[in-house]
Amino acid sequence: MIARRLAAILFLPMMLAFGSGVYLYLGTLKSKVVKTRADIPTVTKPRLVLPGTMLVVQDGRLFRLKDGGFTEIGAPGEWSQPTVTPDHTHLIAVLRSGYSSDLYLLDLDGHILKRLTKNDSRIVDYNHWAFYPRVSPDGATLFYSYDGPKHVNAAPGDDLSIWSMPLNGLQSQARRRTDPYWYTGGDVTPIPLAGTGLLFVQHSIDSSTAVHSQIRLQSRPGDLVGKPLTSLADNCSEPALSPDGTQLAMICTGGKQIARLEVAPFNGTSLGPARVLLEGGLYASPTWSPDGQALVYFAPSGAAGHFELWWLAVPVAATPSPSLAATPAHSPSAGGAGSVVVPSLPATPVPVQVTQGVDLTATSPPAWY
Amino acid sequence: MEGRAPARRRRASRLHPVRLVILTLFCLLLSGTAGAAAYFLPVVVAGVGQTGQTVVVPPSNSPGLKVTPTPAAAAGAPFTVLLLGSDDDGKNKSPLTQSMILVRVDPASKHVTMESIPRDLWVPLWTGENAKIDAAYAYGGAAAAIATVERNFHVHIDEYAWVGLNGLIKLIDLLGGVDVFVTNPVLDDAYPDDINGGFLYGYKTVAVLPGAQHLDGSHALQYVRSRHNDINGDFGRSARQQQVLLAMKVKASTLNAADLPDIVNALKGNFKTSMGLDRVRSLLSVASGFDLANVKQIVLYAPFYTNYGPQISGQSVIYPHWTQILAVTKENFP
Numbered sequence: 001m002i003a004r005r006l007a008a009i010l011f012l013p014m015m016l017a018f019g020s021g022v023y024l025y026l027g028t029l030k031s032k033v034v035k036t037r038a039d040i041p042t043v044t045k046p047r048l049v050l051p052g053t054m055l056v057v058q059d060g061r062l063f064r065l066k067d068g069g070f071t072e073i074g075a076p077g078e079w080s081q082p083t084v085t086p087d088h089t090h091l092i093a094v095l096r097s098g099y100s101s102d103l104y105l106l107d108l109d110g111h112i113l114k115r116l117t118k119n120d121s122r123i124v125d126y127n128h129w130a131f132y133p134r135v136s137p138d139g140a141t142l143f144y145s146y147d148g149p150k151h152v153n154a155a156p157g158d159d160l161s162i163w164s165m166p167l168n169g170l171q172s173q174a175r176r177r178t179d180p181y182w183y184t185g186g187d188v189t190p191i192p193l194a195g196t197g198l199l200f201v202q203h204s205i206d207s208s209t210a211v212h213s214q215i216r217l218q219s220r221p222g223d224l225v226g227k228p229l230t231s232l233a234d235n236c237s238e239p240a241l242s243p244d245g246t247q248l249a250m251i252c253t254g255g256k257q258i259a260r261l262e263v264a265p266f267n268g269t270s271l272g273p274a275r276v277l278l279e280g281g282l283y284a285s286p287t288w289s290p291d292g293q294a295l296v297y298f299a300p301s302g303a304a305g306h307f308e309l310w311w312l313a314v315p316v317a318a319t320p321s322p323s324l325a326a327t328p329a330h331s332p333s334a335g336g337a338g339s340v341v342v343p344s345l346p347a348t349p350v351p352v353q354v355t356q357g358v359d360l361t362a363t364s365p366p367a368w369y
Numbered sequence: 370m371e372g373r374a375p376a377r378r379r380r381a382s383r384l385h386p387v388r389l390v391i392l393t394l395f396c397l398l399l400s401g402t403a404g405a406a407a408y409f410l411p412v413v414v415a416g417v418g419q420t421g422q423t424v425v426v427p428p429s430n431s432p433g434l435k436v437t438p439t440p441a442a443a444a445g446a447p448f449t450v451l452l453l454g455s456d457d458d459g460k461n462k463s464p465l466t467q468s469m470i471l472v473r474v475d476p477a478s479k480h481v482t483m484e485s486i487p488r489d490l491w492v493p494l495w496t497g498e499n500a501k502i503d504a505a506y507a508y509g510g511a512a513a514a515i516a517t518v519e520r521n522f523h524v525h526i527d528e529y530a531w532v533g534l535n536g537l538i539k540l541i542d543l544l545g546g547v548d549v550f551v552t553n554p555v556l557d558d559a560y561p562d563d564i565n566g567g568f569l570y571g572y573k574t575v576a577v578l579p580g581a582q583h584l585d586g587s588h589a590l591q592y593v594r595s596r597h598n599d600i601n602g603d604f605g606r607s608a609r610q611q612q613v614l615l616a617m618k619v620k621a622s623t624l625n626a627a628d629l630p631d632i633v634n635a636l637k638g639n640f641k642t643s644m645g646l647d648r649v650r651s652l653l654s655v656a657s658g659f660d661l662a663n664v665k666q667i668v669l670y671a672p673f674y675t676n677y678g679p680q681i682s683g684q685s686v687i688y689p690h691w692t693q694i695l696a697v698t699k700e701n702f703p
Contacts, residue, residue, distance in 0.1 A: 007389070007392075011392075011393075011396050014393075014396065014397075014400075015396050015397070015399065015400035016400065018396075018397050018400045018401055018404070019400035019401060019403045019404035019407075020404060021404065022400070022401045022404030022405055022408075023404040023405070023407055023408045026404075026405060026408045026409075026627050027408070027627070028627075029625060029626075029627035030625075030627045030628050030631065031623045031624050031625055031627075031628055037545075099573050099574040100574070101576070124558065124572060124573060124574060125558050125559075127558075127574050129556065129574070129576050131576075131578065147556060150558075158556040158557065158558050158597070158598035159554075159556065159598070160554055160556070181600075182600070183598055183599060183600035184553050184554075184600060185553040185554025185555060185556055185579065185598070186554060186556075188554060188578070188579060201579075203552075203553040203554070203579070205600050209600070209601050209604070209670055211552055211553045211600075211601075211605075213552065213553065213579065235552070237579060237580065238580055251580070251581070253550060253552070255552075257549070257550050257612065257615070257661070258550070259550060259581060282548050282550055282581035283581060284580045284581040284582065285580065298581070299581075300548050300583070306545075306583065307548075307581075307582070307583050359583060361582075362580060362581055362582040362583065363578040363579075363580050363582050
């Protein structure tokens with residue numbers, strides 16, 4: 001009788017513990033895709049130490065990657081698309097607020113120095129978007145995408161054009177540089193070249209109602225449409241010009257939901273044959289290293305799908321003709337690589353994952369200087 | 370004989386080791402089952418409330434729209450699901466279906482075909498009365514939507530699944546977001562600002578930038594719901610909806626049965642389906658085997674399949690070209 005009572009006393013907690021254990025164990029079987037949430041970059045350690053300084057964005061927060069560690073910079077807000085002035089003394093970034101976005105001039109620590117645009121309005125329809133800031137090589141002009149004019153001459157006003165304004169001037173001095181296809185979302189990603197040249201991405205629609213992206217070159221300001229550098233069928237976008245101005249990295253989809261990372265020689269007026277460095281993934285925002293020997297880009301890592309930073313050495317291509325070389329948009333930086341480690345360049349490019357579990361904003365290209 | 374009975378009782382009262390082991394195993398089994406039952410309780414509750422919805426498809430009153438009923442799909446055979454997405458923000462007591470997608474799943478060949486039905490398509494409803502096809506659900510629920518689609522598109526629908534706006538947001542968030550390649554900027558100055566307790570008829574601006582990116586639930590909803598600045602209008606939106614569905618499929622392929630309670634909690638009140646839990650579970654496992662290359666997407670673009678025509682009672686409508694629509698539907702939904 002005593003033994004039975006003793007057994008009952010022992011069995012009860014055992015059953016309780018086992019039942020709870022089963023409950024908790026089932027919880028551990030949940031797939032990682034459901035459980036995984038992004039880490040703040042500052043609590044992570046990059047797997048690769050990159051030369052120079054890089055700015056990236058996670059969910060509206062600006063982070064500086066330097067000497068193998070992340071530091072958060074700037075005031076709270078919904079920041080994106082940071083870019084560095086050619087003299088590496090200032091940043092320009094996009095700040096979204098409510099129904100609009102504006103461009104801000106920041107110091108290198110992210111402190112606001114000046115609001116460059118004022119796009120918010122109490123009337124919903126009169127809010128504006130400004131994205132993709134980029135400063136001309138001489139540091140005098142700011143290029144960006146802007147959804148104006150609105151409600152003028154039957155323009156629907158929901159399409160982005162490329163605009164330019166003096167960096168030290170006023171928004172009222174801004175001039176429209178491209179003429180977008182209506183109802184496609186418009187023109188994005190301006191890359192000002194030395195002189196009057198401008199690379200940008202145009203979205204257009206064909207007779208079968210398919211929308212295409214195409215990298216175009218505008219040789220002079222009055223040429224609102226420019227000339228195509230890539231074919232409609234290739235659907236290329238997100239151009240990144242190498243520091244010496246002789247190579248263009250880009251993302252091409254061929255109209256599919258997977259992308260290719262390509263690099264093509266650029267002579268200032270046309271592109272040479274493109275080399276496919278990577279294909280079959282969701283690649284975004286390629287950015288050249290300061291020495292022009294490597295690219296970083298964003299791509300998902302694993303099933304959780306968080307976009308991570310990847311590094312890829314760019315194999316040396318045939319040397320472009322010096323007479324055709326374009327003037328660089330950014331001067332190459334020595335990058336202070338004395339104490340940092342960069343893998344030696346492999347014969348065939350093998351991507352190296354730099355970050356893990358941070359889910360960086362893939363539509364904000366890194367600024368690397 | 371009388372003297373042996375007390376001795377037997379004494380023996381029986383002792384805990385024999387074999388008996389103790391059996392008792393222990395029984396107790397562990399009992400408590401383990403209880404633990405598992407507690408874990409899957411939300412699934413069971415939802416199984417009663419949200420899945421396995423009985424649908425009685427009403428008979429057709431519309432002359433000239435006759436379809437030969439096909440038998441329901443046997444286990445393992447291809448089956449067709451009608452996906453319905455509703456703007457259940459409270460504007461209408463009975464929500465319209467802003468998204469209607471026919472999905473044929475062939476578990477054997479692992480092929481999936483999706484055909485988006487324009488919400489403004491002007492068709493005879495199951496009653497024979499003409500209206501936009503998105504009104505069928507509002508007038509008569511899932512059964513009416515199924516009957517209307519079956520009779521106009523000459524397909525047999527085995528199952529349906531309905532999800533509301535908040536359900537879609539929660540489901541995508543539960544999946545950890547979706548990864549998509551946005552082909553062009555999606556800007557909209559008149560996007561409905563009706564989620565999270567806003568003014569039901571308010572609107573706001575949204576901007577989804579192009580390129581590969583990770584979208585959380587609310588941004589994915591903006592991407593699939595915006596239509597005002599898309600040159601393809603509702604057709605463009607339909608293509609984006611299919612794109613996000615496929616992105617969700619990629620994420621869902623990693624789910625397992627242990628995720629079901631979270632999914633059920635996320636979809637509470639925002640999801641209904643005729644599929645039983647068995648089929649939902651088998652769909653999850655089947656999803657892991659699909660290759661995106663085996664997915665066929667059909668959007669009934671104008672002017673080949675449909676055309677824009679004059680408004681009817683102030684409503685923008687799309688007129689069907691039935692010859693082309695029925696041909697492509699028959700080919701892909703045999």
